[in-house]
Amino acid sequence: MEVVECIEGRTSVRVFKPDPVDDDVVQEGLRLANLAPSAGNLQARDFIVVKDSSVKKALMLAAFSQEFVRTAPVVVVFCANLERIGHYGQRGKELYCLQDVAAAVENFSLYLHSKGLGSVWVGAFDEAKAAVALGTPEHVRPVAIVPVGYPAERGLRRKRLPSDQLVHRDRW
Amino acid sequence: MEVVECIEGRTSVRVFKPDPVDDDVVQEGLRLANLAPSAGNLQARDFIVVKDSSVKKALMLAAFSQEFVRTAPVVVVFCANLERIGHYGQRGKELYCLQDVAAAVENFSLYLHSKGLGSVWVGAFDEAKAAVALGTPEHVRPVAIVPVGYPAERGLRRKRLPSDQLVHRDRW
Numbered sequence: 001m002e003v004v005e006c007i008e009g010r011t012s013v014r015v016f017k018p019d020p021v022d023d024d025v026v027q028e029g030l031r032l033a034n035l036a037p038s039a040g041n042l043q044a045r046d047f048i049v050v051k052d053s054s055v056k057k058a059l060m061l062a063a064f065s066q067e068f069v070r071t072a073p074v075v076v077v078f079c080a081n082l083e084r085i086g087h088y089g090q091r092g093k094e095l096y097c098l099q100d101v102a103a104a105v106e107n108f109s110l111y112l113h114s115k116g117l118g119s120v121w122v123g124a125f126d127e128a129k130a131a132v133a134l135g136t137p138e139h140v141r142p143v144a145i146v147p148v149g150y151p152a153e154r155g156l157r158r159k160r161l162p163s164d165q166l167v168h169r170d171r172w
Numbered sequence: 173m174e175v176v177e178c179i180e181g182r183t184s185v186r187v188f189k190p191d192p193v194d195d196d197v198v199q200e201g202l203r204l205a206n207l208a209p210s211a212g213n214l215q216a217r218d219f220i221v222v223k224d225s226s227v228k229k230a231l232m233l234a235a236f237s238q239e240f241v242r243t244a245p246v247v248v249v250f251c252a253n254l255e256r257i258g259h260y261g262q263r264g265k266e267l268y269c270l271q272d273v274a275a276a277v278e279n280f281s282l283y284l285h286s287k288g289l290g291s292v293w294v295g296a297f298d299e300a301k302a303a304v305a306l307g308t309p310e311h312v313r314p315v316a317i318v319p320v321g322y323p324a325e326r327g328l329r330r331k332r333l334p335s336d337q338l339v340h341r342d343r344w
Binding site for chain 2: 010031051055096123137158159167169
C-alpha cells in the first residue's frame with residue numbers, strides 16, 4: 001500500500017472479528033516498528049505480544065474495563081525501557097524513550113493497516129496494574145496497549161483541526 | 173512509495189543540499205502528521221515551520237550547536253500543547269501529548285522520505301532556549317526539532333537489536 005494512502009486510511013478500530021492474526025504479520029510489524037528512529041539508536045522499547053486470555057483479561061481490567069482489550073485476538077503492549085535509555089538521564093527517561101516508543105507504535109499501526117488489520121492505541125490504563133499483569137521489571141514501563149485484529153467495524157476518520165490552527169510560520 | 177519500502181528506506185539525514193524545499197510538500201507533510209492518532213482526538217500538537225535564518229541560528233544554539241539545524245533549508249519544530257491536552261491532567265501532559273507529537277513526527281518523516289527529502293529527529297536541545305527563539309507561550313513545549321532538506325549524504329541504516337531481545341510473549 002502506498003504510504004500516503006496508508007496514513008490517510010488508518011483509523012482506530014475497536015471491534016474485531018474473532019479470526020486469528022498471523023504471528024508473522026505481528027512479527028514483521030514489530031520489525032518495522034523498531035525501524036523507527038530512536039535516541040542514540042538505543043531502541044529503548046520493548047514489545048510484549050499477548051495472546052494468553054488471562055493476561056488479556058488483566059490488561060482489560062488495567063485499562064478501565066475497555067472490552068476490546070480482551071476481545072482482540074492479539075494485544076501488543078509497547079514498553080519504554082528506562083534502563084536502555086539510561087545514558088540520557090532524566091530527559092531520556094521522561095521524553096526520549098516515550099517518543100521512541102510512540103514512533104514505533106505509529107509504524108506498527110501503519111503496517112497493520114496496509115495488511116488489512118485494524119488496531120487502536122490505548123493510553124488510558126493503570127500502568128502499575130498492567131505491569132503486574134505482564135510481570136515487567138521496575139525499569140520497563142508499559143506506555144501503550146495496542147489491540148490488533150481484523151476489523152469488524154469501519155473505523156471513523158475523525159475530524160482534524162484546520163491547519164492554520166496548528167501550523168505556525170517562523171515564530172509562534 | 174510503498175509503506176514498507178518507505179519505513180525501511182528512511183534514515184536520519186544530517187547533511188542537506190542548499191536547494192529550497194517546496195512549501196506545499198511541508199504543508200502536506202504536516203497534514204499527514206496530524207492524521208496520526210491523538211488522545212481523545214485532541215491533537216495536542218503544534219508545528220512551527222522555520223525558514224528565517226535568525227530563528228534557525230537560535231535553534232541551532234539551543235541544540236548544542238548542531239550545525240545542520242542552521243544549514244537545513246527548513247526546520248520544523250514539533251510542540252506539545254499542554255493546554256489542549258488539559259482534559260487528561262498529569263498523564264495527558266507527561267505522556268499523551270508527547271506520544272501524540274512523536275507519532276506525528278514519524279508520519280512527517282515517512283512522507284518526506286517518500287518525496288525524496290531527508291530529515292532528522294533532534295531531541296537533544298535546551299527547551300527553554302528553543303522556546304525563547306520561537307516565542308512559544310508557557311503551555312507550548314517544543315519537543316522535537318526536525319531539520320528538512322534534500323539529502324547531500326546517504327543516511328546510514330543503523331543496526332537494530334535482534335528481535336528476540338525486544339519481543340516478548342505473553343509476559344516479560
